[in-house]
Amino acid sequence: MIEPVQLPDAAALGPALVLGLTALVVFVFDSARPHEPDRGLLAGTTAAGSLLALGVGVWYMIAGVGVPEPDGAGVISLFDGQLVVDQLALFFMLVTAIVTALVAIASYDYMDGHAHQGEYYSLVLLAATGMATMAAANSLVTVFLALELASLPSYALVAILKDNRGSVEAGLKYFLLGALSSAIFVYGISLVYGATGVLQLDLVAEAITGETGQHVLTGNAHDVAGHDGLLGVGIVLLLVGIAFKTASVPLHFWAPEAYEGAPAPIAAFLSSASKAAGFVIAIRVFTTAFPVEATAGLVGFDWSVAFAVLAVATMTIGNFAAAVQENVKRMLAYSSVGHAGYALIGLAGVGAGANELVLGAALMHLFVYAFMNTGAFLFVALAEYWGVGRTFADYNGLGRRAPIACVALTVFMFSLAGIPPLGGFLSKYLLFWGSLQAGMLFVAGALVVNSALSLYYYSRLVKAVWFEEPVTDHGSLAQPVGLYAALIAAAVMTVVVLPGFGPIADSALDAATAVLTS
Amino acid sequence: MMAIEGYVLLSAGLFCIGLFGILTRRNALMFLMAVELMVNAAVINLVAFALYHGTLTGQVFGLFVLGLAAAEVAIGLGIILVLYRNFGTIDVSVPTTMRW
Numbered sequence: 001m002i003e004p005v006q007l008p009d010a011a012a013l014g015p016a017l018v019l020g021l022t023a024l025v026v027f028v029f030d031s032a033r034p035h036e037p038d039r040g041l042l043a044g045t046t047a048a049g050s051l052l053a054l055g056v057g058v059w060y061m062i063a064g065v066g067v068p069e070p071d072g073a074g075v076i077s078l079f080d081g082q083l084v085v086d087q088l089a090l091f092f093m094l095v096t097a098i099v100t101a102l103v104a105i106a107s108y109d110y111m112d113g114h115a116h117q118g119e120y121y122s123l124v125l126l127a128a129t130g131m132a133t134m135a136a137a138n139s140l141v142t143v144f145l146a147l148e149l150a151s152l153p154s155y156a157l158v159a160i161l162k163d164n165r166g167s168v169e170a171g172l173k174y175f176l177l178g179a180l181s182s183a184i185f186v187y188g189i190s191l192v193y194g195a196t197g198v199l200q201l202d203l204v205a206e207a208i209t210g211e212t213g214q215h216v217l218t219g220n221a222h223d224v225a226g227h228d229g230l231l232g233v234g235i236v237l238l239l240v241g242i243a244f245k246t247a248s249v250p251l252h253f254w255a256p257e258a259y260e261g262a263p264a265p266i267a268a269f270l271s272s273a274s275k276a277a278g279f280v281i282a283i284r285v286f287t288t289a290f291p292v293e294a295t296a297g298l299v300g301f302d303w304s305v306a307f308a309v310l311a312v313a314t315m316t317i318g319n320f321a322a323a324v325q326e327n328v329k330r331m332l333a334y335s336s337v338g339h340a341g342y343a344l345i346g347l348a349g350v351g352a353g354a355n356e357l358v359l360g361a362a363l364m365h366l367f368v369y370a371f372m373n374t375g376a377f378l379f380v381a382l383a384e385y386w387g388v389g390r391t392f393a394d395y396n397g398l399g400r401r402a403p404i405a406c407v408a409l410t411v412f413m414f415s416l417a418g419i420p421p422l423g424g425f426l427s428k429y430l431l432f433w434g435s436l437q438a439g440m441l442f443v444a445g446a447l448v449v450n451s452a453l454s455l456y457y458y459s460r461l462v463k464a465v466w467f468e469e470p471v472t473d474h475g476s477l478a479q480p481v482g483l484y485a486a487l488i489a490a491a492v493m494t495v496v497v498l499p500g501f502g503p504i505a506d507s508a509l510d511a512a513t514a515v516l517t518s
Numbered sequence: 519m520m521a522i523e524g525y526v527l528l529s530a531g532l533f534c535i536g537l538f539g540i541l542t543r544r545n546a547l548m549f550l551m552a553v554e555l556m557v558n559a560a561v562i563n564l565v566a567f568a569l570y571h572g573t574l575t576g577q578v579f580g581l582f583v584l585g586l587a588a589a590e591v592a593i594g595l596g597i598i599l600v601l602y603r604n605f606g607t608i609d610v611s612v613p614t615t616m617r618w
Contacts, residue, residue: 152593163604168597169601171597172546186560187560193564194526194563220572332549
């Protein structure tokens, strides 16, 4: 094998660095001509930067960065273990970069005529940088910092249509709940720090499992078991913060509001990339820092059971609420809550057997979901661009007026529902199979029932665009280049994921195994 | 030196006051201040535990948290400003263009 190029260790953060630098470049371009922004240049730079980040990530994956020695180049640990680049980190950096690229391309048309183009694209990139850093965070400090780096630009992005009351209201609600949940999250961190005396995730695990009666680093007398109350409350508060970020029950109610009011590409960005980043933090923090059995022995409850309850509650509430919506964007928002429930199964399975399979299936689901959900929201962006209206009835007959876009929509809907030949089916099937093997019969049953229910409202939209008569207008609709390109790219990827499923499944399973055994 | 329990009680008290403020106030600025109380409760905890454990990690993280809280307030004030321009009020229960 060819000797790989020796890069400095910090280069392992390549995808995140590229995203951050592109944000600065966009700032420079914007400040050069602040009053007449060249939207092609700004959107193009953003898309090019995200694709470059994607390329760097894929290159690292192929070169074996993050794969433990001797098979690969080794897990790279930076800044004294505060950040770690392993397969899980690279996997989610890829998801973030893909979604950012799709959103940037679609925004070229959607944000046409908006006054703050430069700010828009740089905020998207900064949020993406935060999400990519979340993927690599290995200490409660970096987890919190990266979480805030992703959240703060998101608040501003949701409210960026400053004269649109819906957008401002959505921004306000998202911000208020976000600020509250990050306050709760950081309070949880402070309690865990009090109980264990450390913030780095692997050291927290060491403090919890070791019964040395000493502080892990200083060797001072300190007994974690004597502070089990602090630790227990801390873990619950961390769970609350994560439930907010992933839009899981009981902190899901901001999601429909924020996604409905936000510009549609931003709704796509938040419901795909931001949710995936929330999950990587959940996976990293809970599997690395709080080993199931040792933690249960100390604090008296098993967090994987809590995740199982949350998973079933989230998917049930999300799907039932989605089934009764009349507004398409709101239906998609609730469906994204439902999908958060499916992904939570991965963490629920950690306590039971066969856990790499369940966790790997959850990672795969998040990967496939990034394409199909982004695509679905981008179709809504297209409908808003056309100005056809927001309800199911307004979408009637769009199939005849814009057939290509509606074929793409059909692919997304059937994939979200989990119809066999599409990517969404495979990841759901693996989740089902994995949870059966882990003995979580109830969770597996809930997954099947919810998938069946979701077919109802997804196919309702497909029926509206293909089989209903258009209400007023029969003319064909405009075909904006950027939105169409992003839609078709997302649709092609949703289909191509099927033959390409082997490598993706392998890397997801490897990532899951690595994070569980580390 | 005060016992660690004193600091933890103080911070738990602040956290609960903040939470109470969030549940009862409808003015967006009051909401923001209540959130600040909760964040500062966490910072007190971090600093107190850093002293207790004899490591500096908590104190340094406390500084980061203060910086982030300031950034968060800046974004929040911006959003509250556009809220006022659009709705003519900063009462968080008024904007209801969307329904559950």
